[in-house]
Amino acid sequence: MGSWDAALDAAGVRDERLRADFTRQRRVVARYRFPQYAAVRLLLPRPTVPHLLAATAFMHHTDNLLDGDGSLRERSTAYERWAGQVREALASGRSDHDVLRPVLHACAARPRLAERIEAFLEGAAVELDFAGFGTEADYQRYVDAWSLPAFMLPADVLAPTREPAGFRDACRAFIDGSQRLDFVNDLADDLRAGRLTLPRDVLDRHGVTRADLVERRATAGVRELIARQLDDARASLRAAHALVGHLPAAHRAFGRALIGMEEATADAARAKGAGLLVSSARPAVPTAVRLLVREYRKRGQ
Incomplete structure (x- = not known):
């Protein structure tokens, strides 16, 4: 290394x-x-x-x-x-x-990083007072107030000196996909801690209750709920590939690997399905190694 x-x-x-x-x-x-x-x-x-x-x-x-x-x-x-x-x-x-x-x-x-830190600090109340999401719109506000400012800290280190048009939107797509994936993939741990991180209106749409998730009921509605949330995460991660084009050439291999790791996690979570109510999914080690080797060979491109 x-x-x-x-x-x-x-x-x-x-x-x-x-x-x-x-x-x-x-x-x-x-x-x-x-x-x-x-x-x-x-x-x-x-x-x-x-x-x-x-x-x-x-x-x-x-x-x-x-x-x-x-x-x-x-x-x-x-x-x-x-x-x-x-x-x-x-x-x-x-x-x-x-x-x-x-x-x-x-x-x-x-x-510019100091400005990013201040924006991150200002959004902390959203995380501190977190009590779940009533609607998908509530989740999106959480992403804007907390998740995106958090991601902009490392993103600023990767960005060119002059931030290009479209850079923040691409970062937003990435963190929307990554955050949604985390919430689905970490369902078991969050529920054990008393946190429900999926919007209640999304549960209602699939006919799923909090008790279904807590009691690990692998109903058709639960399986569909998990699959649709992972589909939405995957769609955002696909859009996030635009981020790579905004990075300096020396940082693009890392950008591709970062997105690729999230996509590999989403694939592992989809394969696990309702098993996420028991534990999180992780990509197989060979998958992660192949991704890193591939991008190592493409450094500077």
């Missing part, structure tokens, strides 16, 4: 404490989603790698605060404290936090 030290050098990370900070955040991302981490290391040029990992680790840290243990009041207090730290760091250019120091370095290289 190449030398991590060389990637830090290429990104201009010289300070030893900062290099240690970046290394800690690299490990966080590797534990969180190893296939995507492997794609970052294999397919992106060295100067991009540390900054993309820093943006992703920051997003993950914030999301964990919002979704963590504790009452709504406790989580709200923890988040407000964190948001204050973030804003103070962005204003001063300094921080004592090992998640924020790498982000500040990334912002210095990509000044």
Whole structure:
């Protein structure tokens, strides 16, 4: 995968404490989603790698605060404290936090990233107060308020210096497909945690109740519900391929791999069907390896 030290050098990370900070955040991302981490290391040029990992680790840290243990009041207090730290760091250019120091370095290289972070922070209330979706329109508002601003953090690291027309729309298509896929694929875990992430009007359309999902009833309606949600996710991911054309040539292999991994997950979820009420689906390891090898050979195209 190449030398991590060389990637830090290429990104201009010289300070030893900062290099240690970046290394800690690299490990966080590797534990969180190893296939995507492997794609970052294999397919992106060295100067991009540390900054993309820093943006992703920051997003993950914030999301964990919002979704963590504790009452709504406790989580709200923890988040407000964190948001204050973030804003103070962005204003001063300094921080004592090992998640924020790498982000500040990334912002210095990509000044637009600071604006993305502020938009991300402003949307956090939607995730903090999440109580499910009454309608598909509610889900779409969630994507606009929270999912898209979150994705725009790593997307900004990948984007050209001047954001091209259509870039945000392509990012929106990707995150709509990815978020919908996550909600369907993670049904079992979410239901165990007391969360229903599919819109209630969509359940009604298929004659499905929350109890059907909680009790793992593989009815015709449940199977159709899952299949249609995965179809919608797949359609958005197909539209997201436009994103690749907006990226610099050096980042396109990674863009294709990112979308391809989501598509492979959607295929695995479709094959599992109502079994998603028991556990999530994951692409077979050989499928992921073939995807990475294919894109490795096409780097720069």
